[in-house]
Amino acid sequence: MALLQRVAEQGRRVVRFTLDGRPVEALEGDTVMTAMLTNGERLRRTEFADTPRAGFCMMGACQDCWVRTEEGERLRACGTFIADGMRLVSGGEWTS
Amino acid sequence: MSELLPPVIVGAGPAGIRAAERLVAAGLRPVVVDEAARWGGQIYRQPPDGGFTRPKTALYGFEAGKADAVHRAMAAIRDRVDYRPRTLVWNCEAGALDLLSDGTSEILPFSHLILATGATDRVLPFPGWTLPGVFTLGGSQVALKFQGCAVGRRVAFLGTGPLLYLVAYQYLKAGVEVAGVFDTTPFAAQARATTGMLRDPATLAKGLLFVGWLRAHGVPIHNGVRPVRAEGAERVEALVWRDARGQERRTGCDAVAFGLGLRSETQLADLAGCRFRFDEADRAWLPERDGAGCSSVPGVYLAGDGSGIAGADAAELAGERAALALLEDLGRPVEAARVKELDGRLARIAAFRRSLSAAFPFPVDWAAAIADDTMICRCEGITAGAVREVARSGQAREMNRAKALTRVGMGRCQGRMCGATMAELLSRTLGTGPDGVGRLRAQPPIKPLPIATIVPSPRGGEGTDGREVA
Numbered sequence: 001m002a003l004l005q006r007v008a009e010q011g012r013r014v015v016r017f018t019l020d021g022r023p024v025e026a027l028e029g030d031t032v033m034t035a036m037l038t039n040g041e042r043l044r045r046t047e048f049a050d051t052p053r054a055g056f057c058m059m060g061a062c063q064d065c066w067v068r069t070e071e072g073e074r075l076r077a078c079g080t081f082i083a084d085g086m087r088l089v090s091g092g093e094w095t096s
Numbered sequence: 097m098s099e100l101l102p103p104v105i106v107g108a109g110p111a112g113i114r115a116a117e118r119l120v121a122a123g124l125r126p127v128v129v130d131e132a133a134r135w136g137g138q139i140y141r142q143p144p145d146g147g148f149t150r151p152k153t154a155l156y157g158f159e160a161g162k163a164d165a166v167h168r169a170m171a172a173i174r175d176r177v178d179y180r181p182r183t184l185v186w187n188c189e190a191g192a193l194d195l196l197s198d199g200t201s202e203i204l205p206f207s208h209l210i211l212a213t214g215a216t217d218r219v220l221p222f223p224g225w226t227l228p229g230v231f232t233l234g235g236s237q238v239a240l241k242f243q244g245c246a247v248g249r250r251v252a253f254l255g256t257g258p259l260l261y262l263v264a265y266q267y268l269k270a271g272v273e274v275a276g277v278f279d280t281t282p283f284a285a286q287a288r289a290t291t292g293m294l295r296d297p298a299t300l301a302k303g304l305l306f307v308g309w310l311r312a313h314g315v316p317i318h319n320g321v322r323p324v325r326a327e328g329a330e331r332v333e334a335l336v337w338r339d340a341r342g343q344e345r346r347t348g349c350d351a352v353a354f355g356l357g358l359r360s361e362t363q364l365a366d367l368a369g370c371r372f373r374f375d376e377a378d379r380a381w382l383p384e385r386d387g388a389g390c391s392s393v394p395g396v397y398l399a400g401d402g403s404g405i406a407g408a409d410a411a412e413l414a415g416e417r418a419a420l421a422l423l424e425d426l427g428r429p430v431e432a433a434r435v436k437e438l439d440g441r442l443a444r445i446a447a448f449r450r451s452l453s454a455a456f457p458f459p460v461d462w463a464a465a466i467a468d469d470t471m472i473c474r475c476e477g478i479t480a481g482a483v484r485e486v487a488r489s490g491q492a493r494e495m496n497r498a499k500a501l502t503r504v505g506m507g508r509c510q511g512r513m514c515g516a517t518m519a520e521l522l523s524r525t526l527g528t529g530p531d532g533v534g535r536l537r538a539q540p541p542i543k544p545l546p547i548a549t550i551v552p553s554p555r556g557g558e559g560t561d562g563r564e565v566a
Contacts, residue, residue: 003228005245006244008244009147012147027147029144029148030243038245055231057234058236058238059216059235060131061513062232062513074546079131
């Protein structure tokens with residue numbers, strides 16, 4: 001079940017990426033955060049308590065929305081735009 | 097020599113844009129550095145390029161005219177400013193800024209600097225506040241405005257401040273179910289403060305309209321609320337809260353939008369060496385600025401919410417005013433009548449701002465009642481009890497020592513989300529006023545940098561920079 005709900009601006013070009021190995025779709029102009037949270041309900045699990053996180057401030061201040069790519073690169077999901085072919089993971093923070 | 101450097105403006109929101117406009121009008125070519133991809137700041141944030149079609153009236157409502165005017169002002173001077181979007185200023189020292197853009201860091205020397213760094217939501221913790229589905233009020237508005245998304249299907253709005261009713265109204269207008277508005281302010285306090293708000297009837301009328309609209313659409317509005325917890329296993333399923341009579345109640349929802357007013361982004365002013373003072377209205381340490389926007393450091397000017405919360409209208413005026421102060425310091429002629437007009441309008445907003453603070457007071461007792469096992473540091477999972485312990489045992493009597501011992505304020509957010517809480521916990525445990533425990537010192541880089549960042553040689557030196565990278 002998606003965490004974020006689209007309520008407008010749905011006529012944009014479709015972008016295809018993978019989330020935890022699953023092929024999914026987002027829209028051009030989505031942040032990585034929007035792309036992941038319209039296809040799932042978390043961005044990552046914390047390294048300390050293994051609890052789910054999904055971001056908080058959406059404006060680059062809280063640093064709660066770091067996510068990993070399959071290659072292990074770390075992205076700030078609220079400030080990075082989704083691109084075709086991205087391979088993102090929402091599992092443990094330090095594993096892929 | 098140094099007068100030959102172009103003035104630098106950090107931030108392209110209402111304050112930064114109006115400052116740039118005034119400097120361009122005087123024949124200067126300022127550098128405008130902004131972290132976002134498009135100008136406008138947070139409140140007038142523009143959707144990303146490409147494919148977004150909602151008109152400004154849909155994005156900004158009653159403020160569409162103002163948003164459009166600010167956007168147009170920047171578009172009109174675009175060719176006459178050195179505009180650096182998607183660029184983070186991560187340090188300020190020795191008369192230069194460190195910028196990060198596309199993975200590469202660059203040093204930008206300055207002689208005159210206007211800081212228009214803006215603000216983010218002020219928050220306090222409650223159990224469950226890290227669950228997916230709990231977002232700040234500002235963030236919930238960004239989701240809607242910038243992405244066309246709601247943070248949930250049925251959203252509870254919790255906290256205080258003008259954003260509380262504004263964002264709830266915007267969600268309702270966008271067709272989202274609003275589970276309720278849970279206002280921490282007692283009804284009586286709000287009613288009393290309304291008298292002061294008559295200084296600005298238009299703003300008061302808007303506030304009343306939001307409330308009226310929400311009520312007319314059956315949205316319950318509760319005053320004097322305190323959150324008990326957000327419930328859910330993997331995501332928010334309900335908000336449990338205590339009503340004004342102390343009775344515990346439960347409201348089913350899949351998201352909570354939450355905030356307690358705003359807090360200024362003061363890190364760069366701190367690194368620039370600006371003197372700070374404790375501001376009672378904002379309950380925060382702020383860089384000192386005079387009526388013109390001059391800081392305690394010659395050549396460094398402060399404008400907008402980044403040096404004290406006053407809202408977007410004041411930010412526009414303060415940005416222009418700071419630019420005029422800068423021009424005056426450069427020995428350029430400035431129009432005395434315009435200075436007088438801006439000063440008068442800023443003074444009126446300051447008076448109105450004081451009544452807004454009274455209408456939406458910071459819930460001091462909430463901070464006092466945070467349970468020891470409540471997580472206050474989202475970054476590293478540290479509890480309120482850990483902070484109280486270092487205060488009680490005498491190990492820490494101020495913020496920076498408490499940070500060193502507990503790591504609260506040392507995580508990735510660098511105290512942005514937990515600093516207010518730590519100040520409340522420390523000062524209450526130590527029995528000082530809120531101003532009695534100091535403030536967190538800013539540390540470069542003020543936001544985490546990728547380790548692969550290419551950092552140039554230090555100022556005037558050779559070799560690698562050697563500064564620590566978070």
